[in-house]
Amino acid sequence: MTTGFNYRPWVVVAVLIGAWQWALGGHAVVSDTLVAPGPVLHATIRMLIDGSALKAGGQTLLATLVGLALGGGIGTIVGIASGMARPLASAIRGPVEVIRPLPAIALVPLMTIIFGLGLKMEVYVVSFAVIWPSIILSQHAVQNVEHELIEVADILEFGYVARTWKIILPAIWPRLVVMLRFTAAIALLIAVTVELVSNPWGLGHEMMVASWGLEPAKMLAYLVVVTAIGWGLNWVLLLVERMITAGPGAAER
Amino acid sequence: MDAPVSIDGDLLDRRVSGNSRGRREIVACEPIIEFDAVSFGYGSALIFSDISFGVRRGTISCVIGPSGCGKTTVLRLVAGFVQATKGLITVAGQKRTKPTRDVAVVFQDYGRALLPWRNVYDNVSLALEAAHVPRRDRRERIESMLELVGLKDHARKFPAQLSGGMQQRVQIARCLAQDPTILLMDEPFGALDAMTRAILQDELLHIQAERGITVLFVTHDLDEALYLGSQVIALQANPGRLGRLISVDLPTPRNQLTTREDTKFLTMRRDLFGLTHAGHQG
Amino acid sequence: MGPTLRQLLINALSIGFLIFLWYVCSTAGWVPRVFLPPPQDVWGALVAGFSTGTLADQTLSTVFSMLIGWFACSLFGVLLGSVIGIWPLARLSLGPVLEIFRPMPPAAIIPLAIAILGLSAEMSLSVIIFGAIWPALLSTVHGFSSIDPRLKEVGRALGISPLAFIWKIALPNATPDIIAGMRLSMVISLVLVVITDMITGQIGLGSLVVLASRTFDMAGLFAGLCLLSLIGLVSNSVLQFAERRLLRYKQ
Numbered sequence: 162m163t164t165g166f167n168y169r170p171w172v173v174v175a176v177l178i179g180a181w182q183w184a185l186g187g188h189a190v191v192s193d194t195l196v197a198p199g200p201v202l203h204a205t206i207r208m209l210i211d212g213s214a215l216k217a218g219g220q221t222l223l224a225t226l227v228g229l230a231l232g233g234g235i236g237t238i239v240g241i242a243s244g245m246a247r248p249l250a251s252a253i254r255g256p257v258e259v260i261r262p263l264p265a266i267a268l269v270p271l272m273t274i275i276f277g278l279g280l281k282m283e284v285y286v287v288s289f290a291v292i293w294p295s296i297i298l299s300q301h302a303v304q305n306v307e308h309e310l311i312e313v314a315d316i317l318e319f320g321y322v323a324r325t326w327k328i329i330l331p332a333i334w335p336r337l338v339v340m341l342r343f344t345a346a347i348a349l350l351i352a353v354t355v356e357l358v359s360n361p362w363g364l365g366h367e368m369m370v371a372s373w374g375l376e377p378a379k380m381l382a383y384l385v386v387v388t389a390i391g392w393g394l395n396w397v398l399l400l401v402e403r404m405i406t407a408g409p410g411a412a413e414r
Numbered sequence: 415m416d417a418p419v420s421i422d423g424d425l426l427d428r429r430v431s432g433n434s435r436g437r438r439e440i441v442a443c444e445p446i447i448e449f450d451a452v453s454f455g456y457g458s459a460l461i462f463s464d465i466s467f468g469v470r471r472g473t474i475s476c477v478i479g480p481s482g483c484g485k486t487t488v489l490r491l492v493a494g495f496v497q498a499t500k501g502l503i504t505v506a507g508q509k510r511t512k513p514t515r516d517v518a519v520v521f522q523d524y525g526r527a528l529l530p531w532r533n534v535y536d537n538v539s540l541a542l543e544a545a546h547v548p549r550r551d552r553r554e555r556i557e558s559m560l561e562l563v564g565l566k567d568h569a570r571k572f573p574a575q576l577s578g579g580m581q582q583r584v585q586i587a588r589c590l591a592q593d594p595t596i597l598l599m600d601e602p603f604g605a606l607d608a609m610t611r612a613i614l615q616d617e618l619l620h621i622q623a624e625r626g627i628t629v630l631f632v633t634h635d636l637d638e639a640l641y642l643g644s645q646v647i648a649l650q651a652n653p654g655r656l657g658r659l660i661s662v663d664l665p666t667p668r669n670q671l672t673t674r675e676d677t678k679f680l681t682m683r684r685d686l687f688g689l690t691h692a693g694h695q696g
Numbered sequence: 697m698g699p700t701l702r703q704l705l706i707n708a709l710s711i712g713f714l715i716f717l718w719y720v721c722s723t724a725g726w727v728p729r730v731f732l733p734p735p736q737d738v739w740g741a742l743v744a745g746f747s748t749g750t751l752a753d754q755t756l757s758t759v760f761s762m763l764i765g766w767f768a769c770s771l772f773g774v775l776l777g778s779v780i781g782i783w784p785l786a787r788l789s790l791g792p793v794l795e796i797f798r799p800m801p802p803a804a805i806i807p808l809a810i811a812i813l814g815l816s817a818e819m820s821l822s823v824i825i826f827g828a829i830w831p832a833l834l835s836t837v838h839g840f841s842s843i844d845p846r847l848k849e850v851g852r853a854l855g856i857s858p859l860a861f862i863w864k865i866a867l868p869n870a871t872p873d874i875i876a877g878m879r880l881s882m883v884i885s886l887v888l889v890v891i892t893d894m895i896t897g898q899i900g901l902g903s904l905v906v907l908a909s910r911t912f913d914m915a916g917l918f919a920g921l922c923l924l925s926l927i928g929l930v931s932n933s934v935l936q937f938a939e940r941r942l943l944r945y946k947q
Contacts, residue, residue: 169785170792177793195812255707256714262928264887266894267902267921270909275731350801357803358894365804372807380807384800391799495849515855526846531868531945540864544854572945592854 196377204382213367214386221352221363222390224280228287229348235288236295237337243296244303245321245329257296265290265351269359279362283355290351291344298343302336303329335406342398349391364390444507446471446628447492447596452501454487461487462654463500467647471595474622474629476639479649479657480691485632488649489598492630493519505596515545518589520599524581528573534560534584535569541591559587562621579610583617590621597622599631603638612670615642619668640682641668648689657689733914738922741915751904755923758889758900762927765824766885770878772825773832777877781840781870782862791837798834802827802884803891810895820892828884835877839870872943879935886928901927 178198185197208214243250268286276282310332314324356365364387371380445468453463462484469475477485490496491503494513503510505517513519521527528537538559542552560566563583573581582602589597599618603611615638622629633639639646643662650657660682664673673679715735721727722734745751780786780794806823813819843866851861893902901920908917 167788167792169789173789173793251703251706252710254703255710258707259711259925259929262883262886262932263921263925264890264928266887267890267905267924269894270905271731271917271921274909274912274914346799349799350803353801354803354891357806358891368804368807372811375811377808377811380811384804384808387804388796388800391801395799493853495852513849513852513855515853517853519849519853521846521849523846526844527850529847529865529868531871533945540856541854543864544856544860574945 196381200378201381201385204378205385208379208382208386214364214383217362217364217367217383218386218390220280221349221356221365221387224283224287224355224363225345225348225352227280228284228352229291229345231284232288232291232348233295233341233344236292237299237340240296240299241303241325241329241333244300245325250300253296257293261293266354266358269355273359278360283352283360283363286355287348287351291348294344294347295340298340299333299337302333302340305336306332335402338398338402338405342395342402345394345398346391349387349394353387445469446506447475447630448502448504449488449491450502450504452491452498452503454484454491454496454499456499460653462649465501465649465656467656467659469628469630469645471628472626473644474619474631474642475645475647476631476633476643477647477649478633478636478639478686479689480651481634482654483649483651484654485634485649486600488647489519489600489630489632492596493517493598515592516594517596517598518592518594520582520585520589520597520602522601522604524578524585524602524605525573527585528581528588530573533570533572534565534576534587537573537584538588538591541588545592555591559591562590563587563617577610578606579614582606582614586618586621590625590627595628597627597629599629601633602631604634611638616668616670618642623667636683636686637674640664640679640686641670641673646682646686648686650689658686660686730912730914733918737915738918741913741919742922745916745919751919751923754899754901754904754920755927757898758886758893758902758924759927761820761824761889761900762882762886762931765821765828765889766878766882768821768825769829769881769885770832773829773877773881774836774874777833777836777874778840778867778870781837782866787837787841791841794830794834794837797830802830802888806891806895815896817898820889820896820898823892824885824888827888828881831880831884832874832877835873835880836870839873839877840866842873843869872946875935875939875942879932879939882931882935883928886924886931890924 181198185195205214239253243253265286268289269282272282272285276285306329310328314328319328352363353365356363357369358365360366364383368380368383368387371377371383447469449465449467452465454461455463465488467475477488479485487496491498492505492510494510494517497511529540532540535556538556539552542555547555557566557569560569563586565580565583565587568576568580573584576584586602603614606614618629619642621627631639631642640662646658646660646662647656648658648660649655662682664676664678718732719735722729722732742751780790803823805826809819809823809826813822847865847869851865856864889900890902892898893900894906897903897906901924905917905920905924908914908920
């Protein structure tokens with residue numbers, strides 16, 4: 162394995178961008194649909210400065226986070242409860258298995274009828290997408306707690322509340338953060354897609370508008386912003402994950 | 415470098431070319447494995463320096479020492495996975511540069527050395543496939559190997575269905591299927607319980623006696639080293655170096671009870687105890 | 697009674713209970729009928745749709761698109777992924793570059809695809825392939841690049857040729873990852889089929905759901921949703937079954 166800084170991907174990226182630039186002959190705008198990297202960069206910067214990226218990004222993020230909190234919150238509670246009580250896990254398995262495969266986007270028309278267009282509709286679609294993995298992953302996290310810890314809880318005659326608070330939750334905390342990274346990515350994905358398909362706000366919508374309006378540079382710029390937000394979310398949650406798994410006293414090391 | 419460092423002076427001059435008892439007991443002048451002033455380190459860390467010893471053909475030599483003395487490294491040097499920083503390592507007269515099929519390696523972590531998706535039979539078969547043995551000859555050889563290690567009835571099982579001892583036997587069978595001249599074993603019984611360990615020790619002695627393979631056996635267990643080996647190579651740590659080289663002339667065949675009660679065994683054990691346990695302080 | 701049979705029975709009971717709850721909620725008017733049609737209406741819509749053949753066409757179109765897209769993704773994803781995973785230069789150069797695309801929503805390429813190919817079947821297919829290839833590709837790369845070093849040493853000690861090593865050790869070792877990636881690709885393929893159907897209005901369950909919502913045909917809408925669930929459930933179960941059979945050794 163190579164040690165030190167891995168320069169190779171940067172070379173590849175540089176080559177790809179260079180090829181892109183060369184393929185479009187260096188003209189600023191070749192057609193209504195194709196554009197060179199320069200204008201894309203220009204559009205991205207302009208977008209960030211004049212706040213339109215921030216506005217649209219904020220809308221998308223709002224729907225993402227609220228949907229994540231709603232679906233993730235309910236799903237985690239149900240998952241933990243079912244992880245601790247086997248009969249409950251058995252009982253919910255059937256419905257979860259048949260409802261989960263439904264693509265969340267297919268609910269957009271239904272949610273639009275009930276809530277109209279806007280934040281609420283998007284939040285509910287995001288919640289639907291996020292609730293199932295939350296139930297399943299948190300249930301697994303509880304079921305995978307080392308059985309020795311459960312036996313300690315039994316010996317100390319802990320009741321349900323003490324057991325959950327003192328043993329289960331601290332034990333699954335790191336796994337929940339990993340789950341959060343995963344579900345946050347899904348939430349962002351669904352939010353952007355809902356905006357692409359119908360909701361007239363947010364980054365997804367702006368991308369479609371740019372596409373219809375034959376502004377390819379703007380469209381790609383929005384794509385860059387979406388990917389950047391995805392990266393940012395992942396990075397923040399990775400930091401949180403590292404802080405938690407390093408444990409208390411990590412700061413002193 | 416001339417004569418190998420071995421205390422059995424009278425064996426040095428004997429060269430037996432034929433065998434009259436159906437067992438390969440060829441003892442040559444030259445050792446089949448030879449370490450000549452070998453040092454090994456990587457980066458700024460020196461693992462050991464100036465180690466010299468020889469292993470005679472058809473014998474079992476055991477390498478012991480505290481953690482960090484480099485005993486596994488000695489094995490990996492003979493295997494050819496790594497190169498010495500200084501000094502010369504020869505196997506059968508050739509300088510050792512890369513792994514070859516006539517030197518088989520039994521790893522300690524048998525779980526990671528077996529292919530989990532192949533059953534016992536096919537795991538052993540892998541060695542024959544690598545050696546391009548024709549398909550029609552494989553069956554007989556694999557079955558005789560499995561018979562040798564006592565796994566004939568488990569040929570269709572997968573590693574996940576076997577106990578630790580049985581998995582290690584599969585690895586040994588695969589290594590023997592290579593028909594090696596040298597068998598390298600890296601603490602092969604370390605992860606097993608005491609009873610299984612004793613059984614496998616005796617099986618190893620039996621197999622080695624029957625086939626006349628040269629064995630280099632790394633272990634942290636002094637008793638095991640004295641029980642199995644005809645030579646013990648005792649390494650020391652901090653700094654890594656050769657401590658003692660002892661010829662073990664206990665009566666054969668070895669026996670778990672009588673050998674371990676033999677006065678010579680106990681004397682050697684007392685002698686070497688300080689050496690192997692010294693590194694555990696501080 | 698074996699544990700799996702018991703769980704299946706419990707599943708049937710709990711789903712039945714759910715349908716019963718659904719029936720009560722909609723018939724008693726606790727949830728407005730305009731939002732939640734009664735189960736019997738949905739069943740009626742399903743029967744009607746299949747007897748006239750329209751639902752069958754749309755279901756088949758969706759399933760067909762999903763399978764073609766998935767097959768293409770899996771093929772290209774695994775082939776490309778194995779090359780990148782095995783070849784160290786490719787892995788070091790391209791691996792991190794591919795990781796950049798991991799957080800990108802698969803549907804985000806749709807505006808670009810529409811710009812280039814318009815609202816066409818080609819656009820749909822290319823969106824599906826480019827969007828759903830990532831799990832198969834990335835997990836294949838991972839499967840081939842994470843070979844236990846001990847197995848590599850075993851290969852060296854046994855003197856296995858590089859080609860034989862790839863075929864006999866690297867590939868079976870990567871199989872669990874590859875299959876997991878292919879399962880995920882199937883899920884994304886279905887999602888992208890639905891989305892492209894909704895956007896282009898071509899024949900499929902996605903556009904059926906949109907149309908039904910516009911005419912407030914709630915029973916038809918829910919019929920479409922049920923069929924989509926069923927397709928997802930069946931396709932995932934088939935792959936899960938195949939996975940279990942291939943990975944039988946993992947006790």
